[in-house]
Amino acid sequence: MxxxxxxxxxxxxxxxxxxxxxxxxxxxxxxxxxxxxxxxxxxxxxxxxAAAMLAPLAESAITEQSVVSMGVHSLMRWPELLAKLASPVFFQKNGSLILWHPQDAHDAERFIKHLQKNQRSNPLLTEPELLDSARLMEIEPSVTDRFSQGLYLPNEGQLDxxxxxxxxxxxxxxxxxxxxxxxxxxxxxxxxxxxxxxxxxxxxxxxxxxxxxxxxNSLRGVRGEVIRLYAPEVNLLRPTRLIHPRYPIYIAPKENHVYVVGATEIESDDHSEMSVRSAMELLSAVYTVHSGFAEARILEMATQCRPTLKxxxxxxxxxxxxxxxxxxxxxxxxxxxxxxxxxxxxxxxxxxxxxxxxxxxxxxxxxxxxxxxxxxxxx
Missing domain, CATH: 3.50.50.60 (FAD/NAD(P)-binding domain)
Structure with missing residues (x-):
């Protein structure tokens, strides 16, 4: 140092x-x-x-190579930084899961090809794994009643x-x-x-x-909206993303059955409360991933604006x-x-x-x- x-x-x-x-x-x-x-x-x-997902390959679908490289570097550095802290911090490196419903298979195919291309251009990224129903049962058994295939991104992580x-x-x-x-x-x-x-x-x-x-270089806000849920009937083992043409969501499982759910990005500096539309879309989408979310308790609906440059x-x-x-x-x-x-x-x-x-x-x-x-x- x-x-x-x-x-x-x-x-x-x-x-x-x-x-x-x-x-x-x-x-x-x-x-x-x-x-x-x-x-x-x-x-x-x-x-x-924030969901605090550490997912450079997943994010490569929407961002530049420099951010992906920073993400790979940071994923290796987080355990070192956390080890120096006196207080424990939940950290997981259990990969990311991508799911889609049958009607969104074409969107999923394009997304998968994009990630595969990005992985080939960056040798530090681990190759994504296509999952059939049997392999999905091994990786994430709690979703196999609604999904028969998926994409697994090894070595990605998250923290609290x-x-x-x-x-x-x-x-x-x-x-x-x-x-x-x-x-x-x-x-x-x-x-x-x-x-x-x-x-x-x-x-x-x-x-x-x-x-x-x-x-x-102007600085602007990009509004994000997230819901924190307590869902003891759900047992997702890793951050999970749903490919959807209108509201692609992420679900980040934290400790003690708490889940952070989000998706929305709006070009706005508005810090007001979450809209009814956003809440309905997030909650309906998360229910399609796992029926156990129907009995989840809403701990918080929160909004914040992320600082964003050109x-x-x-x-x-x-x-x-x-x-x-x-x-x-x-x-x-x-x-x-x-x-x-x-x-x-x-x-x-x-x-x-x-x-x-x-x-x-x-x-x-x-x-x-x-x-x-x-x-x-x-x-």
Missing amino acids: ASFESMRFGIIGAGLIGRLLAVELAQAGAQVDLYDQSGPDAALSAARV NRQLLNALVVELSTLPVNLHWNHAIEPQALEQGGRYDWVIDCRGLGAKADWPEIQG NNLPEVCIGKSNSLTKHMSINGLYRHGFMIAPAILDSVIELLESGTSRTASQLGLQIVQSSATRVAACA
Whole structure:
């Protein structure tokens, strides 16, 4: 680990990246001040409303190769990061399951060919396995009364997002980190007077007004809606996705019979409550996967807007700074926050240590100077 002894960092935004970065820097000897407009429960963070699936091959159907590469890197790094935390965090690497109803077989065929092509172009991805009824019974026996085939993506995983956020707070309380909860502050206020060596903006959509001034690349919100269910009659063993032309859903099983169900993506900054249409479609779709969801209890219906940049790709921006304090912004993790966070963390630590990042260059993470000069371009 790099050493940052005698260095001071001001981090704004205690969502996923802000917490991970504060822990990593403090463990390396830095003095860190962490500011957030909400409390330790991350009530206003997109990271709180997430399924936290670590599924680079599954996500390759909708994203760029750079994000897939970051996902592969991060899937290997998560166990190392979690092992350093004092509090346990549910982590599973049991693969992903893709299902479809007979009427959607043509859509499934196109999806499968797409994933197979993506896997062949990235040797770090494990080849997907087509399942007949007998093999499906071995992999996921609880769905065989409704499905006779599927696609298995080995080595993909998931974790419990809320357990992780809580575990990071516990860790922060034992490290040289000053926690400023319920304290909204602008980066410019921290850059005055040379108090910090670096001010790092991890506010997500909270940085929307500042981001165009930094990079000229607009920051927008993509609204997601999820339902948390308690379903003791259901026993899914791994994250499961349903191919459907109108509402393709994912179901992420957590501990103690809790399931996170989601699908919707709407180009909007609207943080209002879930719509009736979304709730009906999610619940009807999840019932078609397993009849046991009919007696599930709805624990929560939640919405959040994911911070998203052009091409739905993340960026790290080295912004303008005064002579004493340097400025960095990390944003645009979109729907892939948990899947790619360790790759971004490792890249940022390298940048802070030496000014360059081999990890970012290898994985295709965009590192952008305030002049818009590309330092590391997508692979």
